[in-house]
Amino acid sequence: MMINALKLILLLTGILLTSAQQHVDTVDHWRAKFDNLSDVVYRSKNANWLGIRKVSKQHGDSIFVVNTKNHGQTVYRIKNSELTFLNEEGVLGKHGQKVIFLNLLTGKTFNFDNVIGIYTLEQQNSYGLLFNDHHLKVYDTFGRQLYEIANVDNLTATDSKNTIYLSKLYNGKSEVVETTVSQKEVLYKTINKIRKMWLSDSGKQLLIIEVTEDTDKDRLVVFETGNYPKKTLELNIPKNAMVNFSSIQDGTSYLISARVNVETKEEPLVDVWYGNDPYVNQHFKMFSKRNFWIWHPKSNKLQVIPVPKNIEVGSINNDRYFLTYFPRRGHNFLTSEPELNAAQIYDLKSNSYTDIGDIKLTKRIGKEWPLLLNHSLYTSSDGKWFVASHDGIKWTLYHSDGSKVMIIEKVGLEQPVFSAKSDHIYFESSNGLWDFDIKLKKLTALDIGIGKMTKIKNYILKTDDYIATSFLPTEKVLTEIYDKDENVISFQLFQSGKGYEAIPATKNRVDKLIYNPEMTSFYTLEANFNLPPTLFSYDKKNQRSLLFDGNIKDSGAKKLKQEIYRYHAAGKNLSGILLYPIGFDPKKIYPMIVRIYDMQRHLSNSYLSPNKIFPEGIQIRTLLERGYFVFLPDTTVGEKGPGLSALECVHNALDVVLNNPFIDRKKIGLCGQSYGGYKTNFIATHSDRFAAYLSGAGISDLINNYYSYSINWNKPLYFASNTYYQMGTAPADDKERYLKNNPILSVEKINAPILLWAGKKDGNVPYTQTMEFYIGLRRYKKDVVALFYQNGDHSFSDGTPEQIDLSKKVLDWFDYFLLDKDDIVWIDKQMKKDAD
Structure with missing residues (x-):
């Protein structure tokens, strides 16, 4: 009788016994038995170690750290964490306020609680931890504490090499302290409150914003970092301004901008929206003040960029020429963001403008639907060139001064990427990789990915509103070649006019491609409809070998057919x-x-x-x-x-x-x-x-x-x-x-x-x-x-109540109408008009 009653309960709840099971089980319990590998993969600097999360409903998630140099024979397991590698010798895992340090050479671990910040110091082979009691402690890879600083007020910055910068309160003043393993030095003292501190993108400057007693102004203070740090700039900025410190050509100069958001107050009775409001209730993008400067650190020369009120200034990676435009002008109400209309290039030296017209977004073919590129101008790393499109179809090449070089007469060119020397532009496309020689003004179809969707994988993209600096760090081009009809993917390296196979064509899904800085070692996270995600390594002959599979057990996957x-x-x-x-x-x-x-x-x-x-x-x-x-x-x-x-x-x-x-x-x-x-x-x-x-x-x-x-x-x-x-x-x-x-x-x-x-x-x-x-x-x-x-x-x-309930109701719904299980109460209430 108990068996019959159990069968009745299972029938009423619409839960099926799977063909692979010989015992009674619910769908949820059955699903919980299957583990999986996440597509989030962490990499040490030289890719000697990879970290990957194993997702398990029954046992809880874990992180596995795998040695790539001994074919995955050394694997460490730690609790579920966000990973930060310290060189090739250690790794920090953070989950909430719990931190674990794993020494990759000895396998020893060190655990810490109440941690709110972690900082790796590569050159010192040490790491800093900021605790919620406002103490910063620095440790070596053997867990020995090297030094400690108290009264840290949670404003910190690090170059991740050998230095941590922090602010602390001392005798009623704010102090900015530079700390290394060998020394601690007070760089700056002020009676003002420090509201922000960070390092420039190049790492050459430490920036501090302090709140002054002046009702109209705050202060930006800039220190040059290095062996002998010194204050190089003090600049008054508008009160509560957001400051951008945009590097030009790797820190040879900087575009400094200060913008003050428009303050909007919600009325308790009515929220008024005006028909002529260009921001369409996006007032978080609306500024009451804009100020711009160009700063040259070497000569310590600061110059105001004198543009009219409400005009935006953007860096095209050049210290003389800048993009200027009126935000949201001529919004077409078709695109997510307003297109860049009536754009100009401003010449700081001659205080003159060159019109470059209306710039359109171009399409990029995706696996599902065409996507719009998010940027209008793509600049070279040397600041001499940029490309833009006036029709959303073809690209136009410009000198940085805004003078037109030529229209590249080819439809279907997508993401532009400048070469490391800025003498070529590579274009992705759905028909192979294309190379535009700037000097010869010649476009060539390379023998890579012909007839297939081709993307560049190793370029650097630095974005700021309508502008992107898009370039290769080396002369090597790593490309992904995707055959969307056959769903086959491969990867090739292009160098010195020749293509080399990096990863052969595979029908597997490559969720992650990992490689070392020299692009001589490649690792993939691959899967298929009947293959759980698995880490593989590829040798110099492109031979694939198993690196780590997480011991995922899914024998039923082999029975799947499509x-x-x-x-x-x-x-x-x-x-x-x-x-x-x-x-x-x-x-x-x-x-x-x-x-x-x-x-x-x-x-x-x-x-x-x-x-x-x-x-x-x-x-x-x-x-x-x-x-x-x-x-x-x-x-x-x-x-x-x-x-x-x-x-x-x-x-x-x-x-x-x-x-x-x-x-x-x-x-x-x-x-x-x-x-x-x-x-x-x-x-x-x-x-x-x-x-x-x-x-x-x-x-x-x-x-x-x-x-x-x-x-x-x-x-x-x-x-x-x-x-x-x-x-x-x-x-x-x-x-x-x-x-x-x-x-x-x-x-x-x-x-x-x-x-x-x-x-x-x-x-x-x-x-x-x-x-x-x-x-x-x-x-x-x-x-x-x-x-x-x-x-x-x-x-x-x-796992949320919504997902669990919906999943059960979906199964009920299809079982009812497609499997004729017409005794499901909540559906009967609609389908059987006389049902109670």
Whole structure:
């Protein structure tokens, strides 16, 4: 009787016994048995050691530190921490206020509590710990305390080599102290409060901002670091100003800017928004004062940059020429940030301006959808050149003085990267790597990645608002070559006009590529749909060997099977991934769940961990264990728009995959979340090929969304129409296409049950979009259940009450409609009209 009662309980809760288990177990308990390796990998300076987190629900997370030079034979395990390596001899792990130091040579560990800051000192082979009792203590790698400083007021900075700078209170004054293992020296004393202290990007200057008694001014004090530190600059800045100290050509000069935020007060009665407000409630980006200086440390010459009020100044890595512009001028209400319009290059020497016109954002092809580059100007490291685009399609090369050199007449060139000597520009593209010779003014297609998506992996990118300094640290170019049709990736080195294979083409997913500074040793974190994440090393002959697998046990992964189906839709060749049920029996037919988002071909080598909750709302591995096919088709956006294109893509994908005789054509479900939720909503109102739908945190009203405001991004959502939805225009300019792609306008046509879900604290897609769709479905008496999670955001983290509840309800929903388990009480309440 007890066995029968237990079976009844399991049946009522909708929890399946997996085919691999011979004992009663819940889905949650089954999932908890599977460990995994995180894709966060820590690297020591020379890559002699790697640190990786092992995620375990049963035993708690741990960090494993692996020696790469003896093929992973030396492995240390410490508690879950954030890692900081000290040379190749030690590593610090910090979790909350607990710190552990592991000596990598002896294996000994030293534990510390109540730590709020850690500082490595490479040249001294020591480390400092700041405790919450305001004591700084410095230790060597054998755990011996070298010295201690009290009364530290939590303002610290370090060059990570041999020096820690700190501020402390002494006799009513603020002191800035320079500390090394061999000496402690008071650099500066002031009666004023120090509100900020930091090192410049080059590490050559220590910067201090102190609050003066003056009601209008604070003070910036600059010290030159090194063997004999000295004060080199004192500068009055506006009260409460934010200061940027932008290095030009590795610290030969600096652009100093001081900006004061506009103070906005929330009225207790009413919050007033004006129609002519260019900041659209983004007042945290609005400044009442702007001041700019150029400073030359060698001559200690400080010069004011005299630009008109409200004009922004940006460094193009040159001490004579600067980018100037009026912020947010001519906002097109299509892009996330205003484009750079009416830009000028200012010549400090002649006090003159050169117009360079309107600058547009260019596209960069991603694995899912085209992305917009975040910067408008890309400068060289020597400050002589920059490139920009005036149409978002082609690049134009400029001298730093703003004079145009030429338009590079090639479509499809993406991320620009200047060579180390600033004499070439390399361009990423979806068709190989391109090289522009600045001297010869010649563009050449290199024999690397032809016909494939090619990205540069080893460039340095320094960004500041509309400007990015993008360059290679050496003459070597490390490229990632990705075949998006086959989902195959490889890596090549390019040097002296020749390409060398670094990592051969693999069908595995490379979640991390790690290499030493010389790029002579390579390590990867690889996975596949049936291979848990594993660390590998590659020798000089590109032979791969196992470095560390975390002892992950998942024998069931080897039983997973998938097929790739090809089809054509929305003007493109697309693919769909079909995953087979665990324990597949060719004598049976099985239901199928179709999950949509955008391009999904890159997911074919994503490890199907039982604990993987992406995509949100469904657990693919659990569905396979429960006897479902799962199909992941590509969807893309064609001329018709995102909704109609998704409909065409999914229908064409079904036409192909349903040639598989083992799929039950009458038992197919469709699901998606976020962008996939919008597409699910649209398809549900236009298709008759599905038995049930699941839509999470999706848009139901495309026009309403365009005119909505995002709490998460602190900006209007119109930019989403130009990025994710790829509408490319505003509703007023293309009403017909907006109307035709709007799910809510056809809500009365839905003909299968739909489960909706959203988090009420979703600051990305307002939950009211889900509510609107629910109201429409209810109005036309459609079968709908909506789940509104009071504390839910756009996505639910694993293990939260929201994620646990949603996952169970999703399984219930599909079991009910696709496996005919029609005795689930909470669904019966909707489907059986006479149910209690």
